Amino acid sequence: MLKLSGEALAGERGFGIDPPVVDRLTDEIVEVHATGVELGLVVGGGNIVRGTTASEGGMDRVAADYMGMLSTVINGLALQDLLERKGLDTRLMSAIRLDEVAEPYIRRRAERHLEKGRVVLFAGGTGNPYFSTDTAAVLRAIEIGAEAVLKATSVDGIYSADPHLDPDAEFLERISYLDVLRRDLRVMDATAISMCRENDLPIVVFNIHQHGAVRGILAGESVGSTVAAS
Ligand code: UDP
Numbered sequence: 001m002l003k004l005s006g007e008a009l010a011g012e013r014g015f016g017i018d019p020p021v022v023d024r025l026t027d028e029i030v031e032v033h034a035t036g037v038e039l040g041l042v043v044g045g046g047n048i049v050r051g052t053t054a055s056e057g058g059m060d061r062v063a064a065d066y067m068g069m070l071s072t073v074i075n076g077l078a079l080q081d082l083l084e085r086k087g088l089d090t091r092l093m094s095a096i097r098l099d100e101v102a103e104p105y106i107r108r109r110a111e112r113h114l115e116k117g118r119v120v121l122f123a124g125g126t127g128n129p130y131f132s133t134d135t136a137a138v139l140r141a142i143e144i145g146a147e148a149v150l151k152a153t154s155v156d157g158i159y160s161a162d163p164h165l166d167p168d169a170e171f172l173e174r175i176s177y178l179d180v181l182r183r184d185l186r187v188m189d190a191t192a193i194s195m196c197r198e199n200d201l202p203i204v205v206f207n208i209h210q211h212g213a214v215r216g217i218l219a220g221e222s223v224g225s226t227v228a229a230s
Pocket of ligand 1: 044
């Protein structure tokens with residue numbers, strides 16, 4: 001299960017969708033799919049609406065979160081369009097009913113799509129306010145029996161502090177779920193990390209701007225940082 005944040009689609013712009021960036025990301029997805037792996041994608045929405053930010057501006061949190069969830073559908077449609085133009089067979093599934101644009105999420109149907117070699121894009125987050133798309137990625141990964149969650153970020157992996165701010169930040173190649181929580185490393189929100197821990201689902205955090213990173217991870221190369229039981 002590959003988790004792509006909205007930020008990854010916005011590139012340097014920081015907002016909306018940057019077509020050359022999405023073009024490169026989808027090339028990478030096409031290459032990964034060609035290896036024969038069953039691939040699910042969970043897309044974020046922070047490049048359009050982030051619930052917490054909107055509610056800090058005075059908006060009702062639940063309404064803001066639904067706007068965030070709808071943002072993930074917009075991103076999903078953009079990714080789907082480009083992936084299909086590049087020859088992949090895809091299905092966009094939404095946790096929120098939007099019958100004209102996406103299939104409703106049904107686990108068995110998602111599994112069938114994956115078996116048939118379709119790339120499944122999971123949009124709409126978990127379908128519930130107060131959650132994140134990281135939690136959605138973990139939830140869907142557990143439901144469909146994924147081997148790992150690959151979390152795309154703009155840094156090489158997990159550091160002891162933010163490497164953009166602290167030059168002494170130490171790179172952590174492997175770390176336990178508990179240490180991520182104890183040290184408040186913000187790899188994913190605590191709900192997502194706890195779910196991974198309870199279900200023994202490894203998380204690999206890697207730099208999406210590093211070409212070939214996903215293929216490397218799948219080939220067992222040491223790419224990024226791994227969060228696992230110990
Ligand atoms: N969201 C939500 N429930 C979910 C997933 C997402 O309410 O299950 C909302 C929430 O407001 C969040 C926004 O959708 O801020 C966008 O998702 P997220 O911030 O996880 O996106 P990312 O940071 O990955 O771009």
